[in-house]
Structure formats: C-alpha cells, structure tokens
Amino acid sequence: MAWRCAGLSWPRGARTAVLAWEGGRVSPLAPGKDLGFRAEGQRRCVGARGNPCPPAAVVSGRATQARCAECARLDRAHSVAADTMADDPRTYRVYLAWFGPGMVKVGITAEERGPARLLEQGAVVFSWLGRGPLMAARRTEELLRSALGVPDRILYADKRAVRAALPEAAERAAEVEELHRRAVGLAGWAESLERIGFEAVDHAGVFGLAGLPAATGVVRELVDGGVVAGRLVAAAGPDLHLRTAGDGLVVLDTRLMTGWALVGSDPGAEVTVPLADMGSAPGSVQDGLF
Known part of the structure; x- marks a missing residue:
C-alpha cells in the first residue's frame, strides 16, 4: 500500500517532529527510530491551499516545493511572505534565530504559532525581539536587516x-x-511594536544534536524505485539525519518526499537514491518565511 507524505511538522508542545500523511495519519520521529521507504511512479503536484492540482502535474524530484508553476502561484497569492496580506489582523513576533557561529537571521512569525516556525527552520537557538501588528513587525525586521546587516x-x-x-x-x-x-x-522601531526582553530558547536537545556525527551525504532527489533507509539520529527543521546500512550518515530533506507515492522498505536496506556532497544538494535556500 502506497502512502503520500504531507510533510514534516513540529506540533506545538511536542518534543519530537512528526511526518504527516494524506488522510491525517502521523508518524512520530523519535531518535533511534528505524525508517525505510521506496518511491514509486512519478512525483505529482500537491496542489495549492488545500485544493488538488487539476492535472496532477508531474514535478521535478529536486524541487523542495512539490507544486507546478500554476499551483505555486496560487499558493503564494495569499502569503504573508509575499506581502499580499498587509491587512492580516493577527499579532506577529519578530525573532532572532541562530544556526551556527556567525549565522543569525531575523524573521517574523504569527504569534499564535509559537516557536513552530523556528523549529521548522532548524533554528538551534532563538530569542523573541518584539510583538505587534504585521506591518510594524515588517518595518522593524527591515530596520534590523539594514542597520545590523542581519x-x-x-x-x-x-x-x-x-x-x-x-x-x-x-x-x-x-x-x-x-x-x-x-x-x-x-532607534526607528515601529511605535506599535512592543520590545521583548532577551530569553534564549535552545533546540539542540529537541533536535538530537548532541554528539551528532558529520554527515557523509545529502539526498539529492527521490526517484522511481529508489530506497531511503536508516536509523534516525537527529531531526532538525525539515532534515532527518539517518545512520545508513553502510555506516554513513545521510541527510534527507523531507520536503523532497511530498508528492511521491511511498511504500515501506527494510530499514536496513541500502540507500539507492542519488546523493550529493554536503552543501551541493538542491533546496539550499530557505523557502518562505512563515
């Protein structure tokens, strides 16, 4: 029986990520879990904003968003990240996210989402900076980018x-x-944005990064008949770090799984999908901000 992955998520208050499947089922991703699956057929567009893609268009296996051009356009038409929802009434938060030495970014997220966006991005440490209306958060984000070079x-x-x-x-x-x-x-913060005092939130334990070995490769794409298998060592953002049968450590960006029909495989099987060296896999740029 083939399952279709709906992506990885970090439920609010949970200590582990889950893989969501079409139909509503989820698979918790606790460290030490054995995983194995094989892709079948062709990768198909997942549609936009809860609606299926009318032609079920074939999409590239290397894309981190499993959408055809038309569905991608429709999905982005109502996106805060695309600045098409300036009248959004929700409260937003500005944050600083740390991923490694010298690697800090500024961003905003809806307050109701809590730290979910930081977990989704793989932020090892973060701190809130301020809270307020969307456009005030946007202006302050731009201020920090220009004034501090973040x-x-x-x-x-x-x-x-x-x-x-x-x-x-x-x-x-x-x-x-x-x-x-x-x-x-x-100086120059939006007047309607409330400053928030510093408090570091560290996700290294949640992600399982303590003692993490260096990865030997990154999954470039899934292919028809290709197998991904191994024991989960760490999960950070959309990435799963898997100890494989050959004793290597392979990183799988779970965004590459969406749009595929997947069937179970032996967790001890050899990885047979195309791999890339660290730093050369597709999907290197963060997709979206929210």
Whole structure:
C-alpha cells in the first residue's frame, strides 16, 4: 500500500517532529527510530491551499516545493511572505534565530504559532525581539536587516554543514544575546511594536544534536524505485539525519518526499537514491518565511 507524505511538522508542545500523511495519519520521529521507504511512479503536484492540482502535474524530484508553476502561484497569492496580506489582523513576533557561529537571521512569525516556525527552520537557538501588528513587525525586521546587516535567510546547506560542530550552549546564547542587545537599542522601531526582553530558547536537545556525527551525504532527489533507509539520529527543521546500512550518515530533506507515492522498505536496506556532497544538494535556500 502506497502512502503520500504531507510533510514534516513540529506540533506545538511536542518534543519530537512528526511526518504527516494524506488522510491525517502521523508518524512520530523519535531518535533511534528505524525508517525505510521506496518511491514509486512519478512525483505529482500537491496542489495549492488545500485544493488538488487539476492535472496532477508531474514535478521535478529536486524541487523542495512539490507544486507546478500554476499551483505555486496560487499558493503564494495569499502569503504573508509575499506581502499580499498587509491587512492580516493577527499579532506577529519578530525573532532572532541562530544556526551556527556567525549565522543569525531575523524573521517574523504569527504569534499564535509559537516557536513552530523556528523549529521548522532548524533554528538551534532563538530569542523573541518584539510583538505587534504585521506591518510594524515588517518595518522593524527591515530596520534590523539594514542597520545590523542581519539577513532574513540562511542557506540550508550552511545550516547542515555546522550541526556536527556546534559550540557549547552558553556560547550559542551569548551570540544571540549580544545581537538582541544591539537590536533593541536601535532607534526607528515601529511605535506599535512592543520590545521583548532577551530569553534564549535552545533546540539542540529537541533536535538530537548532541554528539551528532558529520554527515557523509545529502539526498539529492527521490526517484522511481529508489530506497531511503536508516536509523534516525537527529531531526532538525525539515532534515532527518539517518545512520545508513553502510555506516554513513545521510541527510534527507523531507520536503523532497511530498508528492511521491511511498511504500515501506527494510530499514536496513541500502540507500539507492542519488546523493550529493554536503552543501551541493538542491533546496539550499530557505523557502518562505512563515
């Protein structure tokens, strides 16, 4: 029986990620879990905003978003990230997210989502900076980018490259705290945005990064008949770090799974999908902000 993956998510309050499947089922991803699956057929567009793709268009196996051009356009037409929802009445939060030494980004997320967006991005440490209306959060985000030179995106390849060699928790928090201090001291914040005091939230334990070995490869794409199998060592953002039968450590970006029909396989089987060296896999740029 083939299952279709609906993506990886981090439920609010949960200590582990889950893989969601079409139909509503979920599979918890606790470290030590054995995983194995084989892709079948062709990768098909997943549609947009809860609606199926009318032609069920075939999409590239290397794309991190399993949508055809038309469905991608429709999905983005109502996206906060695309600045098409300026009248959104929800409260938003501005945050600083740390992924490794010298790798800090600024972003915003709906307050009702809590830290979900930070978990989805694979942020090892984060701190809130402020809260308020959407456009006030947007203006403050832009202020921090221009005044402090803090980007709003970090390459996923860069995030993966440093996970096995992170500094201690105190050093991680100190880098975020220093940037937070500089950020809240800037003039020009939107008047309707409330500043939030520094508090470092560290996800290294949630992700399972303690003692994480360096990865030997990254899944480039799934292919018809291709197998991915191994024991889960860590899960950070959309990435699963799998100890494979050959004793290598392979990173699977779960966004590559959506749109495929998947069937179970032996967790001890050999990985037979195309692999890339660390840093050269597709999907290196963060997709979307929210």
